[in-house]
Amino acid sequence: MADxxxxxxxxxxxxxxxxxxxEAILQAGEAILLEEGPAAFSIEAVARRARAGKxxxxxxxxxxxxxxxxxxxxxxxxxxxxxxxxxxxxxAGLIEWLSGYWQGSAGQVFRQVIAxxxxxxxxxxxxxxxxxxxxxxxxxxxxxxxxxxxxxxTVDPLLGAExxxxxxxxxxxxxxxxxxxxxxxKIAAQLVRxxxx
Amino acid sequence: MADxxxxxxxxxxxxxxxxxxxEAILQAGEAILLEEGPAAFSIEAVARRARAGKxxxxxxxxxxxxxxxxxxxxxxxxxxxxxxxxxxxxxAGLIEWLSGYWQGSAGQVFRQVIAxxxxxxxxxxxxxxxxxxxxxxxxxxxxxxxxxxxxxxTVDPLLGAExxxxxxxxxxxxxxxxxxxxxxxKIAAQLVRxxxx
Numbered sequence: 001m002a003d004x005x006x007x008x009x010x011x012x013x014x015x016x017x018x019x020x021x022x023e024a025i026l027q028a029g030e031a032i033l034l035e036e037g038p039a040a041f042s043i044e045a046v047a048r049r050a051r052a053g054k055x056x057x058x059x060x061x062x063x064x065x066x067x068x069x070x071x072x073x074x075x076x077x078x079x080x081x082x083x084x085x086x087x088x089x090x091x092a093g094l095i096e097w098l099s100g101y102w103q104g105s106a107g108q109v110f111r112q113v114i115a116x117x118x119x120x121x122x123x124x125x126x127x128x129x130x131x132x133x134x135x136x137x138x139x140x141x142x143x144x145x146x147x148x149x150x151x152x153x154t155v156d157p158l159l160g161a162e163x164x165x166x167x168x169x170x171x172x173x174x175x176x177x178x179x180x181x182x183x184x185x186k187i188a189a190q191l192v193r194x195x196x197x
Numbered sequence: 198m199a200d201x202x203x204x205x206x207x208x209x210x211x212x213x214x215x216x217x218x219x220e221a222i223l224q225a226g227e228a229i230l231l232e233e234g235p236a237a238f239s240i241e242a243v244a245r246r247a248r249a250g251k252x253x254x255x256x257x258x259x260x261x262x263x264x265x266x267x268x269x270x271x272x273x274x275x276x277x278x279x280x281x282x283x284x285x286x287x288x289a290g291l292i293e294w295l296s297g298y299w300q301g302s303a304g305q306v307f308r309q310v311i312a313x314x315x316x317x318x319x320x321x322x323x324x325x326x327x328x329x330x331x332x333x334x335x336x337x338x339x340x341x342x343x344x345x346x347x348x349x350x351t352v353d354p355l356l357g358a359e360x361x362x363x364x365x366x367x368x369x370x371x372x373x374x375x376x377x378x379x380x381x382x383k384i385a386a387q388l389v390r391x392x393x394x
Binding site for chain 2: 039111112114115116117118119124127128131155156159160162163165166167169170173174175176186187190191192193194195196
């Protein structure tokens with residue numbers, strides 16, 4: 001969930017009484033994506049599979065895209081790399097990991113979320129919260145590098161983070177995720193050169 | 198048209214006999230977008246308005262997204278700025294111009310094209326050709342700067358171009374096109390710093 005606080009506000013008393021239902025809905029959605037793919041994913045199909053009423057689903061998820069985003073977020077593993085003392089390596093590792101991860105079914109789901117956000121304001125709002133939170137995470141990498149003196153203190157860490165996020169989204173959206181050997185390092189090197197003191 | 202050569206191959210003899218039909222279809226599509234917006238845009242609606250048969254439309258455009266892309270491309274004005282001797286200014290001008298242009302109806306159309314490309318392979322193929330052609334255009338700005346010694350000769354101009362294109366697409370797709378004063382210059386400055394000798 002991009003912003004759990006939002007989600008809590010959306011929950012009715014009824015919903016609070018049966019959190020298991022929410023879990024059952026997410027699991028049903030995951031199963032449909034796994035077995036049938038994103039094209040077969042709809043609120044109707046998830047309701048049938050979860051044996052839940054559509055109003056119960058709509059209580060938490062106003063649309064197909066918002067439910068897809070939560071399933072994507074829930075399934076996504078934590079990034080493998082912890083903090084290091086090498087910003088270029090951290091960014092290269094992130095680009096390499098995401099480009100591999102998105103070449104699987106997760107990428108098919110996330111590109112559907114971005115597509116839905118172009119016509120569904122609720123999905124757009126939650127995707128923007130999610131993207132903002134991810135940019136903050138990348139921004140922290142850049143702030144740590146700034147504290148080490150690797151990055152000029154005039155740099156806006158969130159703008160640097162946006163350049164990383166933008167490039168990898170663009171690769172996903174234009175079917176260009178397959179990287180040549182050393183390509184992630186080359187991209188990271190050019191990005192980091194722009195941040196150096 | 199992202200790639201006129203492709204288009205010519207797709208044209209049947211019949212189509213070559215009546216190029217006016219193609220023009221009538223594009224104009225009908227433009228009128229629907231202008232008067233009713235992207236949500237009302239469909240091959241059916243365009244066929245009705247152009248008094249053309251759907252098979253005639255499908256002869257050139259296999260899907261809604263491919264027709265939307267051609268209408269977007271056809272309406273888009275040439276960039277206002279010619280070559281200068283200041284790469285940072287050229288990139289800032291491009292970002293400023295596109296962020297303004299995309300805050301109008303053209304941005305609504307282009308984000309629909311990107312959304313369609315996530316589920317429509319024909320649209321994905323033509324969008325990729327179009328995006329490649331636009332990156333080449335930005336890459337030429339960077340090559341000219343390289344020839345002036347503004348950019349390191351180790352830089353990959355197309356990677357630099359992709360960073361510009363990625364960032365502005367990302368702003369469009371996350372409803373963040375409205376720039377603060379000086380923001381385009383700040384973005385361009387950080388991008389160009391990464392390219393300097």
